[in-house]
Amino acid sequence: METLLNQAKILIQSTGYDEISLISLSSMDYSQIESLVDTLLHDYGCQGVGVALPSLRVDSFSVDIAEKVQQVRKSGLTLAPEAGSQRLRNIINKRVSESQIMEAVSGAFDAGWSSLKLYFMLGLPGETDADLAEIVRLAERIAGVYRQKKRQGRLRISISVSTFVPKPHTPFQWMGQISPEEIRRRQQLLRSMIRDRAIELSTHDVNTSDLEALFSRGDRxxxxxxxxxxxxxxxxxxxxxxxxxxxxxxxxxxxxxxxxYYANHTKEITEVLPWEHLDSGVRKEWLVEQWDLALKELETDDCRFGPCSLCGVCMDYGVQNLLDKESNR
Structure with a gap:
């Protein structure tokens, strides 16, 4: 944490910016995030420097952290359920239940938020139209939670839906992206299902997503x-x-x-992939195993708090998980 605090100090002194953004693949999984936010707010809040967080993990702990950030500067709250149905969340190993989602949004509404942004992905492995309908149903249920509390502010729920892009060195690297025509159909289906005026939908540009898939899965x-x-x-x-x-x-x-072929073709496990000469530390055998578990809708434990799943990173690179001893998560 000392490294991060020193970097923040240098950046504030050198740039004059009034916001420190804590951006990473999953900032809320950093076991010292609470101590880091508290220290940054203590050191720079009096100067009008705020702390910004990316889309948050869907749990009450994340909402508590977001509430602290509001002490300096009010901002919207973005939560990332990723998928509307529990089945799809299991497939992508998003270990969050609907009850946890409801607990998090209820806490957010109690803390004063009346505007929420929910981040989802379209085109996930095994997705059906019923899964898309679950996105709308989940948003409607969240709207119902707000209205039951009889708050004064006008409710606004923004659903942001990006298109899933399979990436190298992940369990879904063999999967092709759904076609542009299918992306458009699913986006339109989502739009047609929204009836609540408090719910707004934004989608990612189809052509941009198409190019992202091309370059993510292509070769030299x-x-x-x-x-x-x-x-x-x-x-x-x-x-x-x-x-x-x-x-x-x-x-x-x-x-x-x-x-x-590059963007939409689903590859065989036996195919030699364009990026296989690169070593990310994650073993191919583990990726195959995770791909198989995803197809069976089975989850893998978080190795920070559960058993090692033998992905290869720690063993091959000598990495050790260092967790904040005071973390209660």
């Missing part, structure tokens, strides 16, 4: 596509107003790359 042949797209004028594609999918489509065609 895509370097020619990137170069050609640049020659055609592709610039600052991370900004919506500059994104030109037509240029990328032309570059892909001119380079003779099979877009649909």
């Amino acid at each position: 042949r895509l370097s020619a596509v990137i170069e050609r797209a640049h020659e055609l004028g592709a610039r600052f594609d991370g900004w919506t107003e500059h994104f030109r999918f037509d240029l990328w489509k032309r570059a892909i065609e001119e380079c003779g790359v099979d877009h649909r």
Whole structure:
């Protein structure tokens, strides 16, 4: 934690920014997060410097931390259930139940929030239309919790749905992304199911998600596509107003790359993947095992608090889990 505090001190002194953002893959899983937030607020809150958190794990502990952050600057609250149904949460090993979700949002409403953002993914392995309906049902149930409390503020629930992009060195690396046509169909299905005026839906751009899948699952042949797209004028594609999918489509065609094969083809376990020469520390055998467990809708314990699942990282890289001794989680 000392390293993080020193970095924060240097950044505040050097930049003059009024917010410290704690960004990581899962900030709330850092076992000293509570002590870190408390110290940052104590040291810099009096200067008007706030602490920002990314989308939070869905539990009461995360809401408690978010409530502390509000002492300096009010902000919205973003929770990430990831999937609407328990079945899909089991598949992606998102170890949170609906009762935990309800407990977290109830605590958020009690703490004064009337605006929530819920983050979900579309196109997860094994997803059906019934799973999509569960996203809307969950949001409606959350709205019901707020109304039962008879709060004065106007309720606003923003559902943000991004498209799942299979990534290398994960248990879903063999899976192809659903097609652009299917993404559009599922997005429209979600829109058609929302009836509550307090619930708003935003979705990720289909073409952007399509390109993300292409480059996530592609090989070195895509370097020619990137170069050609640049020659055609592709610039600052991370900004919506500059994104030109037509240029990328032309570059892909001119380079003779099979877009649909890279982005949407589900690979066999026996296939040699383009990234297999890279060692992330996670063993392929473990990824295969986790892929099989996901298909069976079975979860894996969190190795910080449960048994080691033998993924290979700690054994091959000499990594040790160092947990805050005072952590009660």
